Amino acid sequence: MKRILIADDHDLVRETLADYIRNAGEFSVDQASNLDESLDLIQKNGTYDLVLLDYKMPGMTLPEGLLQTLETNADHPVAIISGTASPDVARRALATGAAGFLPKTIAPETLISAVRHLLGGGVYAPQQFLESDRNDGQNPNLTPREMDVLRGICEGKANKEIARDLDVQEVTIKLHVKTLSRKLQARNRTHAAMIARDIDLI
Amino acid sequence: MKRILIADDHDLVRETLADYIRNAGEFSVDQASNLDESLDLIQKNGTYDLVLLDYKMPGMTLPEGLLQTLETNADHPVAIISGTASPDVARRALATGAAGFLPKTIAPETLISAVRHLLGGGVYAPQQFLESDRNDGQNPNLTPREMDVLRGICEGKANKEIARDLDVQEVTIKLHVKTLSRKLQARNRTHAAMIARDIDLI
């Protein structure tokens, strides 16, 4: 029987979900409520056939937390499960090496078939999260660089800090901040960060 | 058999949850994925014995959305179910007339007994969300004025603007910004805004 680890900090959600997957009768499910606990369980019980990590739980970060898990659960698939349906998160997760991206808006039966698919070594991600390169109507159409800067802003970093991280001059960051703020119709960086969060851009 | 309505936009979470509650054998469960759909169902099928509303779903607002639901589902309890465990949201929900507040971090069995309690006309809310005197590391415990300023920050307003709105001097705003940033362990106003959003403080 295939062994699955589900990590999510919402006890209610995780346990009912684990129950649901167990009821399919094909899987044994273990649970963790944060990243550290997940890593501990993997080391204690051996690698799982599939690990599902909530994108938002204590200790979890992208890409760091995902990379740690991939390393610990060597050679077995790790997928991200996320409440907020964000194409950008999906892309970054897959680019980092995740085997899949499961939004919490998918139907339960779809989840089961996705789990089977992942266990078979496949990659799972809903269509709409992959072909969203093109902006579908309300996407403000930020350039890759502007997205980099926006992420920095959202983490509360100063321009100088972002500049160091991206290895460019501070003035350049200021330029990006200005243009991305205009595109988002934000009045300043803080506003831009909040808008980005609102429309699930980050 | 008591009739329950669950409204949550995450299909996966809602359906597994509905399954779980149905399995208790005592309840019939209907589902909605946003506020409007909930109101429609109540009007079409008659009032439910209990309505559980997700705090974060399309159309949902506090207090407006809750008030609408309370009115439509006249004389029957409506409870808020929330992913992020925020004492402030809990207090506002209960103050508006919600019969209960259920964080998604509670255990599934606790949920079932809470549902029974609510159906019996009781009020349910975890202790720790009501006696928020003690801040257990998580609760930033901001003063009312600091909350005012925080709201301004989150709207992308400048200090000068917030000062005008609250009819005080700009320096005063700066003071509040500094102290609330310290309490939230934020490095600046943007960071504070993002943290506030993360923990659903606003």
Add this chain to the structure above:
DNA sequence: GCATACCCTATACCTTGGAATAGGGCTATA
């Protein structure tokens, strides 16, 4: 080749944010 879009840099200037320090007035409570 030419236009376009993106990315980077530079200079200069002004506004805003934020730290530090010091107090006064108010209210609730021990």
Add this chain to the structure above:
DNA sequence: TATAGCCCTATTCCAAGGTATAGGGTATGC
């Protein structure tokens, strides 16, 4: 009454954010 917490103000100073303008380098596509 004294203590504490909150709210407001003040002054000073430096760091950071933001605007404006001008340009260079490099791809891509017509």
